[in-house]
Amino acid sequence: MRRSPTHVRRLAAGLLAGALASTALVLGSSPAHAAHAPLTAPGAPTQLREVFSPDGSIRTARVPVAPQAAPDARTERAAEAATVEPVEVNGPSSGKLDLVFVGDGYTAAQLDTYRRDVRSKVAELFAVEPYKSYRSLFNIWQVDVVSRESGVDDDPTQGVRRDTALDMNYYCGGLDRLLCVDEAKAQQYAAQAPQADQVIALANSSTYGGAGGTVATAAGGNARSGQIAVHELGHSLGGLADEYDSPGAHQGGEEPEPNVSVYPRATMSAYRLKWYRWLGQPTPDGGTVGTYEGAKYAATGIYRPSQNSIMRTLGREFNAPSREAMIAAFYRKAGLAAQTPATRDAFGIWRFGVTAQQPAGGSRVTVRWRVDGHRVPATGLRLGIPAALLAGKAPHHVTATVTDETPWVRDPELRSRYLTSTLEWTLRP
Numbered sequence: 001m002r003r004s005p006t007h008v009r010r011l012a013a014g015l016l017a018g019a020l021a022s023t024a025l026v027l028g029s030s031p032a033h034a035a036h037a038p039l040t041a042p043g044a045p046t047q048l049r050e051v052f053s054p055d056g057s058i059r060t061a062r063v064p065v066a067p068q069a070a071p072d073a074r075t076e077r078a079a080e081a082a083t084v085e086p087v088e089v090n091g092p093s094s095g096k097l098d099l100v101f102v103g104d105g106y107t108a109a110q111l112d113t114y115r116r117d118v119r120s121k122v123a124e125l126f127a128v129e130p131y132k133s134y135r136s137l138f139n140i141w142q143v144d145v146v147s148r149e150s151g152v153d154d155d156p157t158q159g160v161r162r163d164t165a166l167d168m169n170y171y172c173g174g175l176d177r178l179l180c181v182d183e184a185k186a187q188q189y190a191a192q193a194p195q196a197d198q199v200i201a202l203a204n205s206s207t208y209g210g211a212g213g214t215v216a217t218a219a220g221g222n223a224r225s226g227q228i229a230v231h232e233l234g235h236s237l238g239g240l241a242d243e244y245d246s247p248g249a250h251q252g253g254e255e256p257e258p259n260v261s262v263y264p265r266a267t268m269s270a271y272r273l274k275w276y277r278w279l280g281q282p283t284p285d286g287g288t289v290g291t292y293e294g295a296k297y298a299a300t301g302i303y304r305p306s307q308n309s310i311m312r313t314l315g316r317e318f319n320a321p322s323r324e325a326m327i328a329a330f331y332r333k334a335g336l337a338a339q340t341p342a343t344r345d346a347f348g349i350w351r352f353g354v355t356a357q358q359p360a361g362g363s364r365v366t367v368r369w370r371v372d373g374h375r376v377p378a379t380g381l382r383l384g385i386p387a388a389l390l391a392g393k394a395p396h397h398v399t400a401t402v403t404d405e406t407p408w409v410r411d412p413e414l415r416s417r418y419l420t421s422t423l424e425w426t427l428r429p
């Protein structure tokens with residue numbers, strides 16, 4: 001396909017829309033960030049991207065929307081058919097969160113390296129809670145994207161060019177550790193796997209680097225760059241805000257994300273706002289939950305729940321309010337439970353069944369059965385009722401209320417909306 005100017009504009013608009021889908025990037029043109037802005041042509045579209053340092057610190061930088069705006073003929077190729085390999089499948093995609101890996105700069109002879117790199121990133125992601133306890137809610141796929149040349153652009157030094165399938169490059173927007181990808185191309189490859197909830201592009205490199213966005217990126221061969229995916233999924237799945245700060249005061253009112261607030265502790269507690277239920281409780285990233293000043297790119301006038309969570313520094317745990325939001329988000333995407341049709345067996349027993357997610361760790365999934373509104377003592381995933389007991393006035397209603405009782409969620413509204421499923425069967429004579 002020839003890349004017309006219209007196509008380039010469409011691509012740029014698409015990338016911008018994609019960028020805006022991530023809370024990490026919805027920053028507008030805050031003056032606080034102007035200091036980081038690399039030189040770009042006046043009026044050229046830009047977006048804010050997160051830049052990750054090897055010490056775990058994070059900041060944002062403004063980069064051109066389409067770094068590959070002057071494509072060479074090699075980037076014109078459409079996505080080729082690629083093998084999709086299941087890395088871990090825990091159930092049908094309709095009831096799971098699907099993570100899809102795509103690789104760049106891996107030649108056909110290097111697919112074993114790619115496989116190893118995917119597995120090491122998966123291990124890093126699922127070492128962190130609540131991914132660890134809720135791992136069975138995920139499916140993981142890898143798309144075997146084959147590149148003609150090994151490695152990616154501008155690695156190990158700026159100016160190096162390689163002919164690769166996803167055109168990944170370091171020095172994106174002039175920032176050495178910012179690893180960018182042709183997002184449209186990455187999405188085309190990812191679309192060959194089932195229903196991607198998050199795409200992660202791995203570069204065949206050991207140079208530390210990565211970026212956030214609708215397609216998160218990470219260096220496949222760098223042992224610490226998987227932390228970038230842990231953080232990014234906090235945004236894209238959990239709807240969490242960044243908790244790191246930049247000089248200056250917060251502008252405007254309350255923020256929508258569950259892990260930042262303009263209200264200090266006394267106000268939050270008095271008016272029962274945001275994470276008030278967690279105030280004073282221990283938090284997995286250390287210390288206790290409070291209101292710590294400095295978050296979401298401002299140093300004053302806005303608070304975060306803990307001293308130093310992974311939404312502030314890579315290599316850390318999520319804090320308690322963020323962990324709660326992540327668990328709710330997992331269930332919002334994957335669902336907690338589903339029902340199987342009622343059957344009546346040869347002995348005249350009506351059989352009812354539910355399938356439910358089975359998280360590990362401290363969570364406990366309970367089932368409460370009711371027949372015509374009355375609790376019955378059964379607590380398992382199956383219920384059998386002799387048809388004779390259901391004689392008399394019809395129709396009869398059987399319900400199963402499935403709940404994840406994890407203490408990691410305190411908000412009763414979140415628990416009833418996302419950690420509870422009520423399934424109902426109606427029996428007619």
Ligand SMILES: [Zn+2]
Pocket residue numbers: 024050212231232235241242
């Ligand atoms: Zn972030």
